Amino acid sequence: MTVLAPTSDAATVELVDSSPLLGDPQALLERAATDGYLYFRGLLARDKVLDVRRQIMQVVADHGWLAPGTDPMDGVADVGAFDQVDPVAAAFCGTGVPLEAYQQIYRLQDFHALGHDQALLRLYDGLLGGNVVRQPLSIARVMVPGTKAAPTPAHQDFIHIQGTKNVWTAWFPLGDCPVELGGLSVLVGSHADGLLTYHAARGAGELEAYICSSGHRWGVADFAAGDVLTFNSLTVHRGTPNQRGEQVRLSVDMRFQRADEPIVASSTVPHCDILSWDEVYEGWTDESLQYYWVDRGLPVVGYNEELRWQKNKIC
Numbered sequence: 001m002t003v004l005a006p007t008s009d010a011a012t013v014e015l016v017d018s019s020p021l022l023g024d025p026q027a028l029l030e031r032a033a034t035d036g037y038l039y040f041r042g043l044l045a046r047d048k049v050l051d052v053r054r055q056i057m058q059v060v061a062d063h064g065w066l067a068p069g070t071d072p073m074d075g076v077a078d079v080g081a082f083d084q085v086d087p088v089a090a091a092f093c094g095t096g097v098p099l100e101a102y103q104q105i106y107r108l109q110d111f112h113a114l115g116h117d118q119a120l121l122r123l124y125d126g127l128l129g130g131n132v133v134r135q136p137l138s139i140a141r142v143m144v145p146g147t148k149a150a151p152t153p154a155h156q157d158f159i160h161i162q163g164t165k166n167v168w169t170a171w172f173p174l175g176d177c178p179v180e181l182g183g184l185s186v187l188v189g190s191h192a193d194g195l196l197t198y199h200a201a202r203g204a205g206e207l208e209a210y211i212c213s214s215g216h217r218w219g220v221a222d223f224a225a226g227d228v229l230t231f232n233s234l235t236v237h238r239g240t241p242n243q244r245g246e247q248v249r250l251s252v253d254m255r256f257q258r259a260d261e262p263i264v265a266s267s268t269v270p271h272c273d274i275l276s277w278d279e280v281y282e283g284w285t286d287e288s289l290q291y292y293w294v295d296r297g298l299p300v301v302g303y304n305e306e307l308r309w310q311k312n313k314i315c
């Protein structure tokens with residue numbers, strides 16, 4: 001086998017909409033086992049997703065990074081203004097914005113509440129056989145176009161998250177996200193290849209998998225607000241470049257697992273430890289969204305740093 005250069009591209013294919021299988025957990029399990037991903041058009045209420053978009057875009061606008069006189073909902077960046085931001089600060093933890101702006105976003109109750117949506121919980125109950133808990137750590141990504149935010153390199157979540165391999169990520173855009181705005185692409189069927197070998201790279205997570213010429217194809221879609229792409233923690237995925245010169249690509253990712261399987265301590269705290277949970281929760285009105293995992297008995301384990309750099313056979 002040969003390694004594909006990071007820039008080279010396996011063929012692409014349209015993601016398959018699994019919404020027609022939602023009433024058939026067995027069929028969903030079979031498709032998930034084959035493809036390593038499931039994609040659902042309109043799984044979440046569009047209005048609810050767009051409301052979180054509005055709140056996050058307002059934070060971006062308040063920092064002066066949206067074009068003056070435009071509607072924050074359109075997410076039109078003031079690329080010149082964002083260029084003034086220190087590139088290292090803007091790359092904070094793969095979020096696309098500096099710490100202080102990210103803290104404001106992270107305090108938004110409605111951002112976290114999305115992860116408690118019944119449609120998501122029902123889906124993962126079926127995929128994981130019940131006793132499901134959402135990992136406390138959720139991520140928002142605010143990708144302002146320009147040279148600062150390199151697209152997320154191809155990787156498997158397990159390399160970063162560890163704990164159990166039986167984790168499913170829910171990725172969804174907060175707004176319509178056609179391919180040219182830079183969505184997320186999954187390497188269909190790649191979960192079956194096991195954990196890959198990595199090298200340092202630019203972009204969120206800063207690790208890129210060596211992709212072997214295994215014949216897998218990259219699944220892409222023109223996402224709409226409300227669509228959800230979910231994939232296993234061994235499924236290779238990557239961000240695609242934002243080719244819309246000025247529009248911000250806004251998305252979230254959240255992870256679900258069984259409560260009786262291990263979780264790494266760093267997945268139980270706010271992303272990159274930016275705040276304490278008490279700070280995040282200040283001013284929240286819904287207590288049921290707070291510390292919801294604490295009584296679930298999740299076995300907390302350590303993180304194996306060596307796994308990131310182990311010299312596996314590359315292909």
Ligand SMILES: O=C(O)CCC(=O)C(=O)O
Pocket residue numbers: 141151152157169170171184204237238239251252253254
């Ligand atoms: O949105 C992105 O660019 C990265 C998302 C990702 O890697 C994930 O959801 O695991």
